Amino acid sequence: MAPPTAVWSKLEIRAVVRFLFAKGIKCSAIYREIVENYGEHVYQWCSWFKDGRTSLQDEPRSGCPNTANYDWNTARVDELIKVDRRVKLEEISLKLDIPKTNFYEIVHDKLG
Incomplete structure (x- = not known):
């Protein structure tokens, strides 16, 4: 049995999405299968992989980083x-x- 999804990192979830996409599973099927456990970002990641993205990391964002919580x-x-x-x-x-x-x-x- 799989461990509870609450302990899975974003990268692990993205890796699962990328794996299923690489197997040829349609984004809508991946979305239906995973969204109830992992949230709404699944379809967005499928689209990015479809567009050729390979990295699982978040892209750098503009703006000030949150430095107060160091x-x-x-x-x-x-x-x-x-x-x-x-x-x-x-x-x-x-x-x-x-x-x-x-x-x-x-x-x-x-x-x-």
């Missing part, structure tokens, strides 16, 4: 909270110059 920022936030458990989270956000949305993501998702 591990060193998480460590800095964790350290400041441990030094003073009563410190306001907004104060740390301002002190470290991390946008509030990214800061709250660090506190709630990474530090829990």
Whole structure:
């Protein structure tokens, strides 16, 4: 039996799509078979493979990368909270110059 799809990476899913496409299975059949487990991007990847794409990696995107969630920022936030458990989270956000949305993501998702 296959492992739960929740633990499969994007690259593994794309590799399955590419494999089925290379076997000559139509995009619509691949889509029907896989979309219920892997999401809506299956058909898009079939189209890209049909157009000659071979890479499974995402293409580079323009814009600023999300730098606030780097591990060193998480460590800095964790350290400041441990030094003073009563410190306001907004104060740390301002002190470290991390946008509030990214800061709250660090506190709630990474530090829990």
